[in-house]
Amino acid sequence: MTKPLGSLGGLEDLAAQMVSIRQQNYAKPLQKAVYVFAADHGVTAEGVSAYPSEVTRQMVLNFLAHGAAINVLAKLHGVEMNVVDVGVDADFDRIDGLLHRKVRRGTRNMMREPAMSREEVIEALNVGLNLADDSKAKGHSLVAVGEMGIGNTTAASAITSLLTRRSVEVTTGKGTGLNTEALQHKRRIIEAVLQKYFGEAGGHTLPDPVDVLRIVGGLEIAAMTGFTLGAARHGVAIVVDGFISTAAAAVAFALVPQVRGYLFAGHRSEEPGHQALLDYLGLKPILTLNMRLGEGTGAVLAMPILESAMCLYNQMATFESAGVSEAKD
Numbered sequence: 001m002t003k004p005l006g007s008l009g010g011l012e013d014l015a016a017q018m019v020s021i022r023q024q025n026y027a028k029p030l031q032k033a034v035y036v037f038a039a040d041h042g043v044t045a046e047g048v049s050a051y052p053s054e055v056t057r058q059m060v061l062n063f064l065a066h067g068a069a070i071n072v073l074a075k076l077h078g079v080e081m082n083v084v085d086v087g088v089d090a091d092f093d094r095i096d097g098l099l100h101r102k103v104r105r106g107t108r109n110m111m112r113e114p115a116m117s118r119e120e121v122i123e124a125l126n127v128g129l130n131l132a133d134d135s136k137a138k139g140h141s142l143v144a145v146g147e148m149g150i151g152n153t154t155a156a157s158a159i160t161s162l163l164t165r166r167s168v169e170v171t172t173g174k175g176t177g178l179n180t181e182a183l184q185h186k187r188r189i190i191e192a193v194l195q196k197y198f199g200e201a202g203g204h205t206l207p208d209p210v211d212v213l214r215i216v217g218g219l220e221i222a223a224m225t226g227f228t229l230g231a232a233r234h235g236v237a238i239v240v241d242g243f244i245s246t247a248a249a250a251v252a253f254a255l256v257p258q259v260r261g262y263l264f265a266g267h268r269s270e271e272p273g274h275q276a277l278l279d280y281l282g283l284k285p286i287l288t289l290n291m292r293l294g295e296g297t298g299a300v301l302a303m304p305i306l307e308s309a310m311c312l313y314n315q316m317a318t319f320e321s322a323g324v325s326e327a328k329d
């Protein structure tokens with residue numbers, strides 16, 4: 001193509017990965033969708049978030065009213081928006097426009113008991129797997145995975161420490177905006193939870209990924225793990241968003257390593273544990289904008305970069321077709 005060798009940098013790597021995912025379909029336009037998985041977290045009773053847990057319910061209503069950041073970005077970039085209630089602590093029965101997949105009204109408080117039963121984890125995984133089937137049937141070829149759940153950075157940090165074996169200090173940040181003292185409290189809670197169920201420093205053997213979800217996970221995290229597994233099974237390209245959706249993808253990778261080839265990291269979140277997960281997965285973030293919002297915002301922002309990479313690959317002239325001279329040697 002008419003450019004110095006390697007001059008499109010990371011766009012060339014993105015195009016190469018996308019071609020290997022899309023195979024004979026690489027020249028077709030990408031059909032984009034974002035799935036925002038919402039659920040509540042019992043561990044919020046321990047004072048681990050800067051915001052009250054009712055914000056989960058309120059933000060779901062905001063998504064449906066098109067007022068959230070993800071609505072603005074999805075509309076701008078032509079991305080179909082899907083909001084999934086996997087476990088919000090609210091009665092949404094009569095609400096239109098929401099994908100009703102509630103497994104239970106929030107997880108249990110992991111400080112006292114496992115967040116979920118094994119049956120609940122399997123149900124939440126199946127919510128994601130079934131939505132990935134629906135997404136494939138709708139013709140989506142590029143899906144962003146986002147979430148909403150007050151307290152879910154606590155679950156994601158615990159998952160990250162267990163999978164990557166990094167300390168709670170390294171994997172835990174301020175989430176929605178804790179002060180220094182409250183951050184120390186959050187770290188102590190996570191450490192106590194890991195000690196209680198997994199022993200010193202999270203134990204010596206890697207725990208079963210489904211058990212990790214059951215004990216310290218979240219309903220939306222389990223659903224995102226199922227969705228990631230399902231989309232990869234269907235050969236659909238997946239853009240993970242920030243810390244929490246990447247934690248879900250890391251569990252999917254721990255279960256089925258072949259998932260890795262279908263994953264793109266939309267951005268690098270400000271939440272410090274995100275880098276540990278990106279290292280674990282071997283992913284390079286497309287964008288670094290110091291964001292820490294969630295909702296799928298970083299993933300949707302990266303979609304036009306992926307589309308740009310594919311359009312360059314598909315539409316640029318070659319040295320031969322344009323009559324441009326090649327390098328000297």
Ligand SMILES: O=C(O)c1ccc[n+]([C@@H]2O[C@H](COP(=O)([O-])O)[C@@H](O)[C@H]2O)c1
Binds near residue numbers: 150175242
């Ligand atoms: O995407 C991220 O990296 C990210 C980092 C920090 C916070 N969040 C969002 O904030 C909420 C979780 O924060 P917290 O403090 O309640 O655990 C949840 O709704 C996430 O979408 C998201």
Ligand SMILES: Cc1cc2nc[nH]c2cc1C
Binds near residue numbers: 051147149293
């Ligand atoms: C307002 C608000 C919006 C969010 N979107 C994702 N997580 C969030 C957390 C809060 C608090």
